[in-house]
Amino acid sequence: MSEKNQLRDVFDAIADPTRRRLIRLLSEAKEIPLHELAIQFQMGRTAVSKHLTILKEAGLVLDRKVGRETLFRLNAAPLREIQDWVAFYSKFWNANLTRLNQLLEEEEE
Structure with missing residues (x-):
């Protein structure tokens, strides 16, 4: 199959x-x-x-x-489909956490 x-x-x-x-x-x-x-x-x-x-x-x-x-x-x-899905959202969270970290650092300055 x-x-x-x-x-x-x-x-x-x-x-x-x-x-x-x-x-x-x-x-x-x-x-x-x-x-x-x-x-x-x-x-x-x-x-x-x-x-x-x-x-x-x-x-x-x-x-x-x-x-x-x-x-x-x-x-x-077939587990590759799940790996790809998780990888997409890992990028999403990493980007958002990086952005949040930058905002917090700017706020501290």
């Missing part, structure tokens, strides 16, 4: 703390089977699987079958 054909918004996908934790866990390993992910949470495999599906729809998670097991791995590329 290409980034342009995502079924779900990346911001929506990372809005949930459980999904953010799944992303962190997946970032720490090459691939992780569902049962290993599920033991990290106080919920069943079905609930974890539903969260993984949402992450897959956003393009953040890839999976592959190996026998009866499904292995999951992180695809961090």
Whole structure:
């Protein structure tokens, strides 16, 4: 699935703390089977699987079958959209804080 054909918004996908934790866990390993992910949470495999599906729809998670097991791995590329969004507002705040600092220095003089 290409980034342009995502079924779900990346911001929506990372809005949930459980999904953010799944992303962190997946970032720490090459691939992780569902049962290993599920033991990290106080919920069943079905609930974890539903969260993984949402992450897959956003393009953040890839999976592959190996026998009866499904292995999951992180695809961090869609996180670039969030990084770009945050970077834009970082510039905004830096510029405004610099301006505020200048005004305060002028006021002190």
